[in-house]
Amino acid sequence: MQLFFHENIAEDTFHLDQEESKHLIRVLRKNQGDKVVFTDGLGFLYHCIILDANPKKARIKVVERFFDPEDDYYIHLAICPTKNPDRMEWMIEKITEIGVHEITLMESEHSERSFLKLDRLEKKIVAACKQSLKTRIPKLNPICKMEDLVVDKKFDSYQRFIAYVDKENRQHLFEKAKSNSAYIVLIGPEGDFSPGEIDLAFKNFFLPCSLGKSRLRTETAGLTAVHTLQLLNGIETK
Structure with a gap:
């Protein structure tokens, strides 16, 4: 699994900034419909798909959310x-x-x-x-x-x-x-x-x-x- 990061994933869809969009679309050659996995750094894991493979402002849709419990230490x-x-x-x-x-x-x-x-x-x-x-x-x-x-x-x-x-x-x-x-x-x-x-x-x-x-x-x-x-x-x- 390859993990990506995006802050404040509050909605079912979100946009990546230009730097992250370029990395995802141009460098990693991801396309519309491809599955990607994100975290917000707060314990959530988001299984997503790419709605718009725009290298300047990629649009992502959340399909499933999972929560990783905190450590007990x-x-x-x-x-x-x-x-x-x-x-x-x-x-x-x-x-x-x-x-x-x-x-x-x-x-x-x-x-x-x-x-x-x-x-x-x-x-x-x-x-x-x-x-x-x-x-x-x-x-x-x-x-x-x-x-x-x-x-x-x-x-x-x-x-x-x-x-x-x-x-x-x-x-x-x-x-x-x-x-x-x-x-x-x-x-x-x-x-x-x-x-x-x-x-x-x-x-x-x-x-x-x-x-x-x-x-x-x-x-x-x-x-x-x-x-x-x-x-x-x-x-x-x-």
């Missing part, structure tokens, strides 16, 4: 952007394919980069959802300060973890986390969190966790954390 990754934006884009693409629900870009004392182009990242996320046949698009949050994030009361019901490098921090995330829950995992920059930031996280009930014996790059640590929580919740990944 929730993975929120808060991570400091890497100095090289390509590495962060790669990670966001891969964790979307594996299955992350929310991503927050975080600024810490040792951060190497304080911003990324959100519109570019969102396009990477949508493309990864289409590739991996996901009907829900992860939420992407703009940059925020680490100290503001850890004191946010909305995480009171979450299992809260901070991953950092320390020879005494040996218990793996897989051992500490409990299944069927909401999680937030903090991943620092290449220079790691400062001692003050780690203490602040502890004071706000974040638990230390390890991601393995190796010292990981930031983007590898983010990928490992998401994959670990997916395995904990019984999800088979490729």
Whole structure:
């Protein structure tokens, strides 16, 4: 199955913009009457047919709707952007394919980069959802300060973890986390969190966790954390 994306599919028929129409009709050579499958990124899957194969404004008709229930767990990754934006884009693409629900870009004392182009990242996320046949698009949050994030009361019901490098921090995330829950995992920059930031996280009930014996790059640590929580919740990944 090939999956396409379109926001706000509220009616039985809808039009694609020029870019999507050109891709569908000219690049993929779809014709009037062909069957196509769309998602709105909100959990719905739409089986459709092409009513008008216009490469500038294709018209699509919904034939059937299906709803994909939400997961009974929730993975929120808060991570400091890497100095090289390509590495962060790669990670966001891969964790979307594996299955992350929310991503927050975080600024810490040792951060190497304080911003990324959100519109570019969102396009990477949508493309990864289409590739991996996901009907829900992860939420992407703009940059925020680490100290503001850890004191946010909305995480009171979450299992809260901070991953950092320390020879005494040996218990793996897989051992500490409990299944069927909401999680937030903090991943620092290449220079790691400062001692003050780690203490602040502890004071706000974040638990230390390890991601393995190796010292990981930031983007590898983010990928490992998401994959670990997916395995904990019984999800088979490729």
